[in-house]
Amino acid sequence: MSSIGTGYDLSNAIFSPDGRNFQVEYASKAVENAGTSIGIKCRDGVVLAVEKIQTSKLLVAGRNKRIQSIDRHIGVAYSGIIPDGRHFVNRGRDEAQSFKSLYKDPIKVPNLIDRVGLYVQNYTCANSVRPFGINAIVGGVDDDGAHLYMIEPSGVYWGYCGTAIGKGRQTAKAELEKLDLPNISVKDGVKEAARIIYLAHEDNKDKEFELEISWVSQSETGGRHEFIPQELFDAAVQYAQEEDDDEEEEDEDVEVQ
Amino acid sequence: MNHGPYDWGRPSDDTYGAYNHQIAAANNSQFPKMNTQQPIVTGTSVIAVKYQDGIVLAADNLGSYGSLARFSDIERLLPVGDSTIVGISGDISDLQQIERILDDLQVQDSYDMEKPNLKPEHVHEYLSRVFYNRRSKMDPLWNSTIVAGLSSTNELVLKYADLLGVTYSSPAIATGFGAHLAIPLLRRKVETEEDASKLTEEEAVELVRNCMKVLFYRDARSIDKYSLAVISQSRKKIDIHKGLRCEDMKWEFAKHIRGYGAPQL
Amino acid sequence: MSVTSAVSSDYNSGVSNVPIEHQFNPYSDNGGTVLGIAGEDFAILAGDTRHTTGYSINSRYEPKVFSVGDELLITANGFAADGDALVKRFRNQLKWYHFDHKKNLTIKSAARFIQHLLYGKRFFPYYVHTIIAGLDEEGKGAVYSFDPVGSYEREQCRAGGGAASLIMPFLDNQVNFKNQMDPDSNGTAKKELKYLKLDEVISLVRDAFSSATERHINVGDGLEILIVTKDGVRTEYYPLKKD
Numbered sequence: 001m002s003s004i005g006t007g008y009d010l011s012n013a014i015f016s017p018d019g020r021n022f023q024v025e026y027a028s029k030a031v032e033n034a035g036t037s038i039g040i041k042c043r044d045g046v047v048l049a050v051e052k053i054q055t056s057k058l059l060v061a062g063r064n065k066r067i068q069s070i071d072r073h074i075g076v077a078y079s080g081i082i083p084d085g086r087h088f089v090n091r092g093r094d095e096a097q098s099f100k101s102l103y104k105d106p107i108k109v110p111n112l113i114d115r116v117g118l119y120v121q122n123y124t125c126a127n128s129v130r131p132f133g134i135n136a137i138v139g140g141v142d143d144d145g146a147h148l149y150m151i152e153p154s155g156v157y158w159g160y161c162g163t164a165i166g167k168g169r170q171t172a173k174a175e176l177e178k179l180d181l182p183n184i185s186v187k188d189g190v191k192e193a194a195r196i197i198y199l200a201h202e203d204n205k206d207k208e209f210e211l212e213i214s215w216v217s218q219s220e221t222g223g224r225h226e227f228i229p230q231e232l233f234d235a236a237v238q239y240a241q242e243e244d245d246d247e248e249e250e251d252e253d254v255e256v257q
Numbered sequence: 258m259n260h261g262p263y264d265w266g267r268p269s270d271d272t273y274g275a276y277n278h279q280i281a282a283a284n285n286s287q288f289p290k291m292n293t294q295q296p297i298v299t300g301t302s303v304i305a306v307k308y309q310d311g312i313v314l315a316a317d318n319l320g321s322y323g324s325l326a327r328f329s330d331i332e333r334l335l336p337v338g339d340s341t342i343v344g345i346s347g348d349i350s351d352l353q354q355i356e357r358i359l360d361d362l363q364v365q366d367s368y369d370m371e372k373p374n375l376k377p378e379h380v381h382e383y384l385s386r387v388f389y390n391r392r393s394k395m396d397p398l399w400n401s402t403i404v405a406g407l408s409s410t411n412e413l414v415l416k417y418a419d420l421l422g423v424t425y426s427s428p429a430i431a432t433g434f435g436a437h438l439a440i441p442l443l444r445r446k447v448e449t450e451e452d453a454s455k456l457t458e459e460e461a462v463e464l465v466r467n468c469m470k471v472l473f474y475r476d477a478r479s480i481d482k483y484s485l486a487v488i489s490q491s492r493k494k495i496d497i498h499k500g501l502r503c504e505d506m507k508w509e510f511a512k513h514i515r516g517y518g519a520p521q522l
Numbered sequence: 523m524s525v526t527s528a529v530s531s532d533y534n535s536g537v538s539n540v541p542i543e544h545q546f547n548p549y550s551d552n553g554g555t556v557l558g559i560a561g562e563d564f565a566i567l568a569g570d571t572r573h574t575t576g577y578s579i580n581s582r583y584e585p586k587v588f589s590v591g592d593e594l595l596i597t598a599n600g601f602a603a604d605g606d607a608l609v610k611r612f613r614n615q616l617k618w619y620h621f622d623h624k625k626n627l628t629i630k631s632a633a634r635f636i637q638h639l640l641y642g643k644r645f646f647p648y649y650v651h652t653i654i655a656g657l658d659e660e661g662k663g664a665v666y667s668f669d670p671v672g673s674y675e676r677e678q679c680r681a682g683g684g685a686a687s688l689i690m691p692f693l694d695n696q697v698n699f700k701n702q703m704d705p706d707s708n709g710t711a712k713k714e715l716k717y718l719k720l721d722e723v724i725s726l727v728r729d730a731f732s733s734a735t736e737r738h739i740n741v742g743d744g745l746e747i748l749i750v751t752k753d754g755v756r757t758e759y760y761p762l763k764k765d
Binding site: 065067068069071072093096097100101214224225226227 | 357360361364367368370
């Protein structure tokens with residue numbers, strides 16, 4: 001970033017001479033060191049998972065959720081500045097509610113992402129505001145099946161089979177690429193999500209974390225976005241820890257050799 | 258000359274004079290502001306009674322357009338959350354408005370991704386405030402409603418709310434014609450809470466079904482097809498039976514009626 | 523929009539060419555009657571529990587006298603939706619009074635405040651007869667009554683609602699000894715005023731309500747009496763005729 005300190009990074013409303021908006025790029029920095037979030041698109045639905053870094057032992061376990069619902073059928077996981085994520089979700093809820101008020105049907109996921117994308121983009125255009133400090137992974141099901149998107153501070157969004165953001169994103173993406181997406185079941189998706197978050201946590205080892213997993217699928221939840229049941233969660237965590245141990249053993253073997 | 262962007266495309270004030278905004282005003286001076294003055298498509302009575310383990314309520318499937326039986330598949334018992342039924346009589350478009358308001362309420366309740374927290378006492382309070390606020394704006398939602406369900410402490414809730422914001426609670430409630438025809442029949446079995454605690458589920462269902470039959474006999478704005486909901490405390494469950502029919506009716510007397518319609522020999 | 527008739531006669535002279543305005547009526551009457559009496563060191567506020575619209579009995583037990591805290595009793599009888607709204611607003615404001623001032627609301631202040639609630643809707647009134655009861659700063663029984671737009675007065679007793687006109691003259695005679703003479707004065711001196719005891723008041727109230735039940739169709743089913751003394755609030759219930 002040769003242009004840093006030249007003044008072109010002070011405002012959204014000014015391009016640098018080489019055509020970049022530095023405020024947007026800095027916003028992405030806010031995301032890169034945050035806890036990892038992943039989204040997996042499966043055959044029959046979507047799985048969302050986050051590595052929620054516990055900044056204090058005094059925080060109540062199982063509360064302060066980082067995965068939220070936008071409508072019955074749409075969930076969001078985000079990494080970055082949490083209040084920005086809360087605001088993003090509120091806007092999504094307003095859009096979903098207004099769509100349903102007007103057309104009775106629940107909003108389709110691509111339409112929802114279109115609307116919130118426009119909203120996020122607006123925060124890159126004016127001098128008086130700053131962009132969203134989050135990457136949000138939005139997943140849901142509608143009549144056209146499962147959808148998974150990730151939206152960035154610039155307002156751009158792409159559809160994915162699997163995506164990750166936050167500190168462990170590289171590790172997570174590498175693992176996601178090994179999966180046969182979107183042809184696995186959501187039940188398998190849940191196990192893999194747990195495993196990948198545990199693996200991605202290696203990049204943030206010194207901090208405590210809590211795992212959150214939600215899913216939305218026609219077959220498992222009747223099209224509703226919900227946190228996975230406790231039994232399934234426990235099984236997924238067990239699977240993740242076993243895999244994690246195996247990997248460590250392999251590493252040790254390598255060292256011995 | 259008016260060059261501001263706000264005035265682009267408008268005839269020049271200098272030539273044509275300033276625009277008279279009254280022309281475009283939706284409510285111009287000729288008439289008073291108009292809100293709902295009467296219901297259009299209507300649903301007739303809703304009836305409900307408590308029994309020892311819960312509440313039975315029923316409403317028929319007719320949507321009347323004046324005296325015309327216009328729609329015969331209107332569902333007027335709405336489940337809200339997992340422990341409430343709202344039975345609605347009166348204007349059907351307002352019923353649909355209430356349906357939407359209550360659906361939004363349920364979506365908001367689900368944002369925390371926990372089990373539904375919305376209980377009948379909340380739904381009743383909310384609905385009655387909506388009614389009262391609308392009547393205070395002289396723009397009422399033209400309905401009478403019965404809210405029934407299991408409260409947060411698993412107790413029975415059976416309450417009424419209407420277009421004026423009037424509310425009350427009783428072990429037997431009926432709206433519309435039902436208040437005249439069904440209430441005497443219901444109170445014959447259930448006058449007090451104590452009576453209700455002795456009535457079995459089978460007796461309650463039979464009682465309500467009999468009331469629906471009497472209403473079909475005597476209420477010209479009714480139909481013999483109805484929905485019936487059974488709320489059970491012990492099962493912690495609500496069952497809605499749809500498309501029930503009035504049974505064992507006797508219409509022999511009809512042929513003796515004279516003086517209406519085409520002359521009969 | 524004008525309505526003109528071909529022939530002018532006595533029969534159409536009343537025809538108006540003003541558009542007829544059908545208006546939604548935002549009020550109804552939900553019947554019932556209420557009664558408050560102040561004693562020397564107690565006060566009571568009583569009401570029947572019947573709830574009606576027209577000739578229909580909606581409920582046989584729908585309480586309309588409430589204990590709202592700070593040893594205050596309140597009732598707003600008439601159009602039930604307005605009554606409920608008024609009591610709800612008062613309860614809410616009472617809570618805020620505690621938050622803001624950390625002290626109990628005296629009945630004197632409660633009365634003045636209710637005047638503001640009622641007069642605030644002077645041009646779309648709460649269609650209710652409001653009565654509050656409690657103990658004043660000296661521990662004496664107090665009853666305040668209000669008209670629908672907030673005019674108020676402290677009184678020894680007051681009946682409100684449907685059968686007020688039946689009960690009030692009885693109360694004038696039995697509580698304030700109107701038209702009663704001192705028996706020893708041979709009809710020359712009025713009977714001296716004195717406070718009634720609680721059990722006397724309770725039997726007066728029961729008589730008043732059973733008589734009102736006989737003569738007024740919107741009164742009956744049950745009688746709920748709330749009693750404030752220095753020891754707090756308690757409730758008594760007596761059945762009334764259900765016909």
